[in-house]
Amino acid sequence: MNSVLLFQIEKVYSGTILKRPSQYCKSPYVADVLLDNNEIIAHSPSLGCCGLAEKDSNVIMSKIEKKSKQKSVCEYKIELAIHKEKDEEMIIGINPKLGETIAEHALNKNCICGLTNIKTYQREIKVLNSRFDFAGIDSEGVHFIMEIKNVPLADYIDVPKKERKKYINSIINKSFNEKISYFPDGYRKNSTDVVSPRALKHIQELEKIAKEKKIRTILCFIIQRTDVTHFQTSNVDLTYKEAVYNAYQNCVEIKTIQVSWNKFGECYFIRNDLPIKLEIEN
Secondary structure, eight states: OOOEEEEEOSSOEEEEEEESSOSSOOOTTEEEEEETTEEEEEEOTTTTGGGTTSTTOEEEEEEOOOSSSSOOSOSEEEEEEEEEETTEEEEEEOOTHHHHHHHHHHHHTTOSTTOSSOSEEEEEEEETTEEEEEEEEOTTSOEEEEEEEEEOOEESSOSOGGGGGGGHHHHHTSOTTOEEEEEOOOOOSSTTSOSOHHHHHHHHHHHHHHHHSSOEEEEEEEEOOSSEEEEEEOTTOHHHHHHHHHHHHTTOEEEEEEEEEOTTOEEEEEESOOOEEOOOOO
8 A cells, every 4th residue: 555645734834943942932842933924933842853843944834723712822833844955855744743643544544554444443541550542443353552653753873963973974875765763862861861751651551561461552653754764763762672672572563654745734654564673782
C-alpha cells in the first residue's frame, strides 16, 4: 500500500518564525511569526523541535478554532516545518498531536500491519498508572493497547550534539535521503538524564502489561518525513533505548508508520515496514 491520503489539515498558512518565545508572551510554547507581512502570535506545541521551529524557520500553521468567547493569546498553531538542506526541501510534521491523528486515520484505513479490520477501539485509556493513546479489539478478538510516539527528527548520525562535529566528513558525503530517524531527543539538564520520563514510563508499563495479561501491547512510532533509511531508539538516551529493547524481548510489539506531507497540509501514508534498529551497540 503506497501514498494513501490519510487526512488533510483543512486550511494552512505559511509563515516564518521571528522569535520564540514571543516578545509579547514569555511562554516557550508561543512564537512570533511573520504571516503575509503581518506579525502574529502562534502556538508552538513542539517548542523549538531541535531547530525546526526556531527563529527564521519556515513553518505551516492552522488557525485555532475558538471554542468560547474567551480571548486567546494565539490565533494560529504551528503544525509543519519546511526544512531545507543540501538543495532539497522536506515538509515535516512537528506538532506532537499529529502523531495520534495519523495513527487513528491509519487504523481506520487499515494501514497498520497486524491491526487491519479491527473490531473496535477507544482513545485515551488509562491502564496501570498511564494513559495510553488507543485500546481496542483486533480482527481476531484479541484486546490491544497502543501508545503513539511522534518522530519528526532525523540526522545522518545518531550521537549527542557535542560529538557531531567529529563526524562532519561522513555527514558531507551522505545524500539527503540517508538519514536515521530517531526518538527521543530534547533538552535535559544533564547528559545522563532521561529525555522523556513519560515515554520511559509508558514503555515500562507496556512491558508489565505484556508480561501479566493476555493483551497485545504496541508501541508505534510515527515517522513524519521520508528522508530516512531506518528508525532507531536514540543513542542519546541509553536508558530509554534499553527499556524499549527489553520490552520488545518481552513481547511488546514495535511498529512504525511513515508518512509524507506537502505544503497543502495533505498527509499521505507511505509505509509501515521501515527497518527498525533497537539493539544497543557495544
